[in-house]
Amino acid sequence: MHILITGAAGMIGRKLTERLIVDRALGAQPIEKLTLIDIVAPARPVGFSDHVKIRAADLADPGVAEKAISERPDVIFHLAGVVSGEAETEFEKGYRVNLDGGRALLEAIRLAGDGYLPKVVFSSSMAVFGAPFPEAIPDDFNLTPLTSYGTQKAIIELLLADYTRRGFLEGVGIRLPSIVVRPGKPNKAASGFFSGIIREPLNGEEAILPVSDSVLHWHASPRSAVGFLIHGAGLTRKQLGDRVNLMMPGVCCTVGEQIEALRRVAGDKVVARIRRAPDPLVQRIVAGWPSRFDPKRALALGFTAEATFDDIIRAHIEDELGGKIAD
């Protein structure tokens, strides 16, 4: 089996690559070949002796999408994209990468013209939804993005569904929850604190909490995100039906509950490293985000996330800290 990952240098892309190399298979099928594409060349994976192709390229550039699928990968994980904040500040770049790049990939597949029918797993986002919300957002809720990023994700979802319906490819859109705990350095995303208040204290560093403890949000770990994508790749057209874009399960909890989970897992000393510094701008941005879903379809189709925020913290400690917490 040949697998193509776009956006392979990103956080989810790297973790998906690692997982596929550990598994050496997707579903029941052994992986013989991996193609990894990103704007910057993804790192060559260690411990995979079979064929790996690494490419630095922009899918929105002419000919790139055609070349990306020229060896007819069986499964394509389309993760490439400009993140939410950048798509908002750089309007044209966001539309070019997230909309035109994604559409170019779908078009290249459609135009292959040799019976090529790959599985296309698209990493979408809960950002396709925007306030106001019911208490729990149902699977059939309106697409009401309040960011250009969410708009671009929603458009690729619609194209994915139409291209699937027309028989050009077999698409599945995975609407990711807020992924925590993100490894690495703090970033300037408005959502960064959700990871920061766990990651930094566990590293012995101070973290700033810019919102109130009552803020409710929908989370899953990077490990679960990778699990969603892999599980999605295994679903059949028949299982998915026409509505191929699915909101993923997650843990719904308040910031206060996250902090109490951190206390249970890592103790008072770690929690004491969180410093409250309310930021009205961040508060306002976060207020527009979805907080709770009722992802019946994804659960019925066998997608699983963590059961508690404690599990999300433990996944981070296992996957990123070698099981150890800084004193």
Add this chain to the structure above:
Amino acid sequence: MHILITGAAGMIGRKLTERLIVDRALGAQPIEKLTLIDIVAPARPVGFSDHVKIRAADLADPGVAEKAISERPDVIFHLAGVVSGEAETEFEKGYRVNLDGGRALLEAIRLAGDGYLPKVVFSSSMAVFGAPFPEAIPDDFNLTPLTSYGTQKAIIELLLADYTRRGFLEGVGIRLPSIVVRPGKPNKAASGFFSGIIREPLNGEEAILPVSDSVLHWHASPRSAVGFLIHGAGLTRKQLGDRVNLMMPGVCCTVGEQIEALRRVAGDKVVARIRRAPDPLVQRIVAGWPSRFDPKRALALGFTAEATFDDIIRAHIEDELGGKIAD
């Protein structure tokens, strides 16, 4: 006030033009100038002595959208598009005209760069929704098109909302019901019989009914469709909020109820011209269409449709038959 109509040669475009020329104003503002664009040159309207510009052009062609807005129309009615059946049989043409053409118009406005902020009224469709449906489809129902046409309409809706949110234009998307009674010759659209079973018998001709009397659907007259577009043009950004795409009110009734309405308005002799000839293909297509909406927002914003199917038939007799029914 300068008004631009794209798709001005189509049925709704012609009726909108006629209405604007009768009113000589949009809301409280007199109309000084009309620009009418379509793939084929729209007919020059009679009885409008002020400035009218007629143009045959394709918005998806380079430079056409820029030229269309070069005189900075205050209000743009964007009706241009390939119809449902054609978008399904001609995939590339549908995406080119309905998606690329619409996006080119929005982009031309964004890039005007001189503070230009037109009102853009987009004729969308209930085809942005696809089965399965709840008994009455709420305003916040998922976008689940089951046609390429519906997909293209949903994408322009999303762009319209994002461009409005970003302050590039003031958009409103008008999701039209099934418009009956369409004037003119029978066409091959799967929905054609909804108009045919009223129009042909009123003209003294036989009409074929390919579905059962129990088929339920959502209708408004061409006159109401024009009214929706004009009313939409008068709504403010504040009234609309972020969800600028609105399902329109209509009359929900079965084919059997339509026929009984025709009997009340025109008598048994006219109804006797309907011949039942079930067509399983048409039955299957129609089964995927929405039948009943709960358009709370549009009603609250003052949109109005006919109250009964009798009114829809009467509107046709008044507007198309000079008030007379063939014997």
